[in-house]
Amino acid sequence: MAATAWEDELTRQLKQHFGSQISEFSTYLGQQFMVASPGAVIPILEHLKQEAGFDYLVDVTAVDYPDRPERFELVYILYSFARNQRIRIKTRIAEGVRPRTAVGVYPTANWLEREVFDMFGIEFEGHPDMRRILLPEDWSGHPLRKDTSILAMDNRWVKEHLGIESGQ
Known part of the structure; x- marks a missing residue:
């Protein structure tokens, strides 16, 4: 099943305000x-919060497409309680690009962006506390990247820190 065009008052408003940036x-x-476009994400989030009532940032996540020039797709999921509507804003970035943090718009982005960093290695410019949130600080690598060998990482960490073989 293919995606279909989404057209309503909100999309018309966003097209008028942001043009080709979407x-x-x-x-x-x-x-x-x-x-x-990556540079438009924060202004779009601000607009959606202030002008369209999307008052809750549900999640920030990423998808790894290692064969694409813009390897990562960041996904911001917003919800409006007043509208009872959920939308996603996607943007594509190359390896090493540091997108701006959304913490100033949605404080919940703090932990959500830290999880994206922890799992994918994407660092957010201007983030107040860009460190691991789920894995130990001495964990090497980022487990949701498709070029990461989870088993090798787990075996090494378990042996070093617990003194046992993984799976024991």
Whole structure:
């Protein structure tokens, strides 16, 4: 099943305000999303919060596409209690790009962006506390990257810190 165009008053407003900085508005299995340029994400989040009532940042996550020039797709999931509507803002970034933090717009981005850093190695510019949140500080690598060998990382860490073989 392919994504279909998403067209409503909100998309018309966003097109008027952001123009070509948003390249796509689509719906897939009832889920609405837009694809935006990396530099437009924070202004779009601000606009959606202040002008459209999207008052809750549900999640920030990423997807690793190692064969693409823009290897990572960041996904911001917003919810409006007043509208009872959920939307996603996606943006694509190359390895090593540091997107701006959304903490100033949505304080919940603090821990969510830390999780993205922990799992994918994406650092957010201006983040107040960019350190691991789930894994130990001495863990090497980022387990949700497709070029990471989870088993090798787990075996090494368990042996060093617990003195046993993994799976014992």
